[in-house]
Amino acid sequence: MSIASSPGAKLFIIYTGGTIGMAFDDATGTLVPMGFREIKYHIPELAKLGYEFDMHAFNPPMDSSNMSPEIWIELANIIYTHYANYDGFIILHGSDTMAFTASALSFMLENLAKPVILTGSQLPIGEIRTDAKENIITTMEIAAAKKNGKARVPEVCIYFDYDLFRGNRTKKYNTETFEAFNSFNYPSLAEAGIDIKYNDQFILDYPREPFQINTRLNVNIAVLKMFPGITPHAVNAVLQTPQLKAVILETFGNGNTITAPWFIDCLKKTIDEGIIVLDRTQCDGGSVELGRYETSAYLKDAGVISGHDMTFEAAVTKLMYLLAQGYPVEKVKQLLEISLKGELTEK
The missing domain is CATH 3.40.50.40 (Rossmann fold)
Incomplete structure (x- = not known):
């Protein structure tokens, strides 16, 4: 689906942290978090998409190794609060625990009728060969996509390296290539090439009941x-x-x-x-x-x-x-x- 096919789409971006927003600190020799303003600076193409988008940034940004059920609950509540005002939601997230967050949200977000797509990157956004730009831009296109007036992908997903996977079918399996994620037992929901090809037969049906969240979790x-x-x-x-x-x-x-x-x-x-x-x-x-x-x-x-x-x-x-x-x-x-x-x- 082309950019022009979703004019006026309004997206909400939640920036939790992770490699996608890291920069190299010369003084310490380590990667440290950047703010969302710096991310927008590194992807000037965002302004050309033609979408409106607002954001919520965790302060300070967190490494995904520190992800917890309490943060999943916070994410669910953020989405619930803004649900009526946006066409889709994007969560920028560290890759190490991304599949856990996507899986948790798939159960907590009940009767979801809009895309909630997690993405990140293997290289920091400031690196010359970073995969962050493509992942963010295509994720925004998919989150904005509609068919017959309804969201094209009304479920929690992970987008990484040209593939959109169902969130609760996905795992991180590689730390050294851009193809970090795979869905071994379920086909991809969409594939990004010259065009974005949607595999509609594998996408969840549009819900009949109103959206709600269920944030009760038992960690025992x-x-x-x-x-x-x-x-x-x-x-x-x-x-x-x-x-x-x-x-x-x-x-x-x-x-x-x-x-x-x-x-x-x-x-x-x-x-x-x-x-x-x-x-x-x-x-x-x-x-x-x-x-x-x-x-x-x-x-x-x-x-x-x-x-x-x-x-x-x-x-x-x-x-x-x-x-x-x-x-x-x-x-x-x-x-x-x-x-x-x-x-x-x-x-």
Whole structure:
């Protein structure tokens, strides 16, 4: 879609920080945050887009490694406050935890009818070969795009290096190339070349209910990553975490683990205590298939829940979201295996 096809679009930009707004400090030899004025200085093309845009800048800008559920709640509230006055929202964000933020917002922003697109860069905006300019400019075009008077992409997304991905299907997988993100189990929503090609069949349907936010989150979860030689002490250290409500069990292949009696007994004891155990594969691509092999049939019998093909980031944030809604444990388990915001492929 060309720039001219969205005249008068009004966008809201939220600048949280990250590499995209960093500059090299000669005195310290480190990268330090710039303000949004400096970002606009480095991208004079913004004035040529023909869009109106306002912004909210975090002060001071934050490194995305310090991202937290409290900031996700703040972002959701900012979007809610300005929702009626803008056609789309752009979040400039550090890449390291961008997929966590995108996943969290996908659940917290209910009945979203406008684009909320996160982007950033691998090189600071002041670098000659920076990827920041293209990422910001194309993100603005997509956020402004409409079809038949409605937002072209009414969901939370990540745009990076010519691809637009569903936010809760995306993960950062590379620190050394401009192609930092990928969506291994779901196609891209749009591809930016000479034109922007939208893959409409993969984009969420326009909602029928009014927009609202749900900012309740419960962070009492833990992660147990399997490896050959894992000990009972290591397993129990995770499963006996105080106030624990749920565990993400990161397994091998299609969802397989060791079948040692002590391990299965530990899981059964944990589940009997009302703690949810969600199985997701350590592999980037593919899905958990509980019961396909003997080494996962034990898990299914013990009451472990399948994470299907969810990313780690989606599993973490979906659990935080569901655990905070006051549902009975069985209801949470049921919803974990259902696609709420396109985060998994139901079997």
